[in-house]
Amino acid sequence: MTVNIPKVTHTTQSIKAKKQSAVVTFFSNLLRSWTGMVGFLIMILLLFISIFGQWIVPYDPLLADFGKKLLPPMTDGHLLGTDQLGRDIFSRIILGARVSVIIGLTTVLIAGTFGTIVGIISGYFRGWVDVILMRIVDVQLSFPFILLVLVINAIIGSGLRNIIISLAIGGWVIFARVIRSEVLALREKEFITACVATGVTRIGILFKHILPNLFTPIIILSSLQIGTYIIAEASVSFLGFGVQPPEPAWGNMLNEGKDYIFSSWWLITFPGIAIMITALGVNLFGDWLRDTLDPELKGE
Amino acid sequence: MIRLSGDPTALFLPPDAPREQIEEYREKLGFNRPIYVQYGDFMVNAVQGDFGQSLRSREDALPLVLDRLPATFQLAISALVLSLLISIPLGVLSAFRRNSIFDRIAVAFTVLGQAVPSFWLGLLLIYFFAAQLNMLPSGGAGSITHLILPMVTLAAYSVARFTRFTRSTMLDVLRKDYIRTAKASGVPTLRLIGRYALKNSLIPIITLVALDLGTLLGGAVITEVVFAWPGIGRLLMQSLMNRDFPIVLAGVFIIALIYAVINFIADVLYAYVNPQIRVK
Numbered sequence: 001m002t003v004n005i006p007k008v009t010h011t012t013q014s015i016k017a018k019k020q021s022a023v024v025t026f027f028s029n030l031l032r033s034w035t036g037m038v039g040f041l042i043m044i045l046l047l048f049i050s051i052f053g054q055w056i057v058p059y060d061p062l063l064a065d066f067g068k069k070l071l072p073p074m075t076d077g078h079l080l081g082t083d084q085l086g087r088d089i090f091s092r093i094i095l096g097a098r099v100s101v102i103i104g105l106t107t108v109l110i111a112g113t114f115g116t117i118v119g120i121i122s123g124y125f126r127g128w129v130d131v132i133l134m135r136i137v138d139v140q141l142s143f144p145f146i147l148l149v150l151v152i153n154a155i156i157g158s159g160l161r162n163i164i165i166s167l168a169i170g171g172w173v174i175f176a177r178v179i180r181s182e183v184l185a186l187r188e189k190e191f192i193t194a195c196v197a198t199g200v201t202r203i204g205i206l207f208k209h210i211l212p213n214l215f216t217p218i219i220i221l222s223s224l225q226i227g228t229y230i231i232a233e234a235s236v237s238f239l240g241f242g243v244q245p246p247e248p249a250w251g252n253m254l255n256e257g258k259d260y261i262f263s264s265w266w267l268i269t270f271p272g273i274a275i276m277i278t279a280l281g282v283n284l285f286g287d288w289l290r291d292t293l294d295p296e297l298k299g300e
Numbered sequence: 301m302i303r304l305s306g307d308p309t310a311l312f313l314p315p316d317a318p319r320e321q322i323e324e325y326r327e328k329l330g331f332n333r334p335i336y337v338q339y340g341d342f343m344v345n346a347v348q349g350d351f352g353q354s355l356r357s358r359e360d361a362l363p364l365v366l367d368r369l370p371a372t373f374q375l376a377i378s379a380l381v382l383s384l385l386i387s388i389p390l391g392v393l394s395a396f397r398r399n400s401i402f403d404r405i406a407v408a409f410t411v412l413g414q415a416v417p418s419f420w421l422g423l424l425l426i427y428f429f430a431a432q433l434n435m436l437p438s439g440g441a442g443s444i445t446h447l448i449l450p451m452v453t454l455a456a457y458s459v460a461r462f463t464r465f466t467r468s469t470m471l472d473v474l475r476k477d478y479i480r481t482a483k484a485s486g487v488p489t490l491r492l493i494g495r496y497a498l499k500n501s502l503i504p505i506i507t508l509v510a511l512d513l514g515t516l517l518g519g520a521v522i523t524e525v526v527f528a529w530p531g532i533g534r535l536l537m538q539s540l541m542n543r544d545f546p547i548v549l550a551g552v553f554i555i556a557l558i559y560a561v562i563n564f565i566a567d568v569l570y571a572y573v574n575p576q577i578r579v580k
Contacts, residue, residue, distance in 0.1 A: 035411075142556045144518030147536075151552060154540040231417045235522055238419050239537060258423055258526075261438075262431045272420035279415035287411075 115175020
């Protein structure tokens with residue numbers, strides 16, 4: 001008895017048509033949900049600011065001018081006022097966006113890649129490797145994320161590169177966990193059994209059939225984690241680790257501003273609003289993405 | 301760990317200390333032995349609850365941390381109680397009156413609440429209630445008025461998360477057949493919610509609360525720093541700043557232990573709420 005496996009071939013044209021329709025579906029879905037749209041627009045704006053920020057800023061964000069220190073907003077051409085060294089707050093917030101975006105994206109890339117690899121190894125090959133890897137994950141999950149990031153950052157030192165490393169070390173476990181359970185669920189699916197029955201090699205199954213099906217959970221998890229990383233970086237920088245002054249980051253601006261809380265409200269107000277809008281945008285977009293790509297999870 | 305950020309002997313002595321004095325100190329504190337001997341010693345002692353002495357004050361690390369525990373508990377538990385008191389009724393009501401104005405406002409509030417970093421909320425509260433209105437103290441501890449601002453700060457994120465989760469769990473439960481049957485047979489609304497719907501959504505809620513307590517403890521660290529609350533978190537931060545790693549290790553260990561105990565309690569609670577689990 002021979003088994004006929006239907007061979008699916010795409011002509012270049014049909015792939016192109018499919019891609020185009022995917023983009024069209026994406027936007028028509030997005031237009032239907034105003035929260036998703038708002039999130040998407042905030043993210044686009046953020047990307048734009050972080051790429052072109054240095055040409056938009058009205059002042060040099062590092063230039064101190066003691067004659068103009070602690071000016072309230074809307075005075076002397078300073079839209080959001082100046083800080084304790086007379087630096088323009090609006091310019092510093094604009095350049096701070098870049099720090100947040102770089103940290104959010106790089107961390108999710110590193111933590112996501114590493115966590116996904118561990119999750120796949122653990123879920124697909126099982127056995128003692130799985131046991132050891134998941135014990136490590138369990139142990140790490142018993143420490144609060146933010147505390148772990150803080151301690152690691154204090155040990156390896158501050159700075160942009162080190163905060164990314166700290167966040168990635170703290171963040172990979174969640175990817176490992178989720179991807180492992182996805183792989184475990186996929187393994188039991190009928191089409192995988194069919195592959196095994198028809199003699200596809202283990203590596204073939206992994207790359208051709210498991211990996212493509214992991215794309216959706218990875219995208220969803222990544223988009224939801226970026227917000228967590230951005231807020232965590234702001235918290236760590238606020239506590240005096242992470243990104244160091246004079247480099248503008250929203251967290252360390254709040255840290256510097258808190259000493260002037262009784263006299264100058266604008267120092268602690270605007271960087272916080274920037275963090276809030278960013279986190280709001282990323283979360284709204286992530287929620288929408290999850291609801292659209294994985295309707296089963298909706299509303300959780 | 302202690303060795304990771306350079307020679308700890310440097311913390312005790314002035315930078316221009318003579319070479320012999322440095323060696324003498326190393327000898328005395330045991331830092332001249334091979335790293336693996338130090339590590340082995342540390343592990344053996346740590347398991348017995350001995351994390352060594354503070355590099356600064358020469359006091360034992362663990363008692364220093366345990367001294368701060370009640371303050372952290374007071375803050376974390378009051379924040380937890382506050383957030384449960386607000387979020388469960390809010391979530392239930394929101395699910396029960398789905399798509400009403402109330403529901404929409406509640407949902408918007410939860411989305412916003414998850415985006416606000418807790419330390420910034422703390423700063424804003426200090427600005428309004430301490431700096432502007434002069435109603436509440438901006439930091440420290442001692443009286444109930446000191447507790448209010450940190451408690452609200454810490455609770456805010458949990459309120460948002462728990463409300464959202466209670467709402468979605470309730471929505472799931474309300475769709476079930478037995479709820480429809482109960483409704484059809486004329487069970488009064490309050491009884492329907494309390495006895496049938498809420499009880500069945502408790503397990504996922506307990507799970508989330510137990511898992512989120514880690515976040516709550518992490519948040520407590522930051523909140524304590526913002527409000528100068530004398531708990532473990534503030535001690536940890538000061539020790540991190542001073543590179544006093546025995547205290548950091550003891551503190552992190554205690555927090556992880558608390559978290560593990562809480563998750564154990566959650567498991568026991570499941571059995572209490574759902575008799576089916578007891579059989580397994």
